[in-house]
Every structure is written in structure tokens, then in C-alpha cells.
Amino acid sequence: MRIGELAKLTDTSARALRYYEDEGLIVPRRMANGYREYDDYLVDRVIQIRGLLDSGLPTRIIKQILPCLDKPRTIHFVDATPEMLTTLEHERDRMSDRIEFLTRNRDAIIGYLDAVKALA
Known part of the structure; x- marks a missing residue:
């Protein structure tokens, strides 16, 4: 899906989505023409990121704990x-x-x- 569709599905601005990408919180694929292509699983990921941000967690912490929030839950903190x-x-x-x-x-x-x- 394109950035506009992800933005609509998650009630998140395209600017915020690009920020999440810059911070390494989401990783879209790039199409041959350079456009971002977002996988369906990123809808839940963006909603999760927004919830964590709304709760006050900084992006640097979110980036570290995000892999542990996937299913199945796997804790892999070697640098905690x-x-x-x-x-x-x-x-x-x-x-x-x-x-x-x-x-x-x-x-x-x-x-x-x-x-x-x-x-x-």
C-alpha cells in the first residue's frame, strides 16, 4: 500500500510516517520508481508506535523494545x-x-x- 493509504488506515499523517521511517521504527519497501510500498503488517505496527508515543515513550526506547512486542514475543536485549x-x-x-x-x-x-x- 502507498503512504496515503497507510496514513488513512492508521489516522497518522504521512509526515509522521516518514519520521517513523527516519527513526527506523518502520521500514517500507521501495518500488522501482522510488515510491514507498508499505506491507499490511505495518498498519498494526504504526498503531502500536502511536500508542507507545502517546504513553510518553521516546522513539529511542520504542526502537529498542519494538522487536520484543512482535508475536510471538521474543525478548532479545543483548544491549540493555x-x-x-x-x-x-x-x-x-x-x-x-x-x-x-x-x-x-x-x-x-x-x-x-x-x-x-x-x-x-
Whole structure:
């Protein structure tokens, strides 16, 4: 598929897709005319990258952990540094805090909706 189709399927700009390519997060094939050709599996990969970016992980960490997120899951970190492990632990804790925050807000909205619907 071409970049525009991948952009549409993943709700990601073509510019962002080219950035992911520059960062080594995705690797499209090149057609004879030089156009990028994206494989179908990259739809899930881009969605996964966006989720990781949205959760606050920097691209340098995403690039290192992305191979471990494929199926079947294979852990192959031969170059995991103490700094990287500390960063991942920090990001994990930050995500957990964000999940708790979002859960509280979701529950508050549910309570509000229930109260409004009970009055209707």
C-alpha cells in the first residue's frame, strides 16, 4: 500500500510516517520508481508506535523494545543498559499513574452520566 493509504488506515499523517521511517521504527519497501510500498503488517505496527508515543515513550526506547512486542514475543536485549532499564521502569510507573488517573476520570464521568440519566 502507498503512504496515503497507510496514513488513512492508521489516522497518522504521512509526515509522521516518514519520521517513523527516519527513526527506523518502520521500514517500507521501495518500488522501482522510488515510491514507498508499505506491507499490511505495518498498519498494526504504526498503531502500536502511536500508542507507545502517546504513553510518553521516546522513539529511542520504542526502537529498542519494538522487536520484543512482535508475536510471538521474543525478548532479545543483548544491549540493555542499566540506564535503559531505569528509563523503562520510570515509564512503566508513569503509565501506571496515568492509567489510574484516566480510570478515576472515567468513573467520575460514568457517575455523572448515571446521575443525569436518573433525572431524565
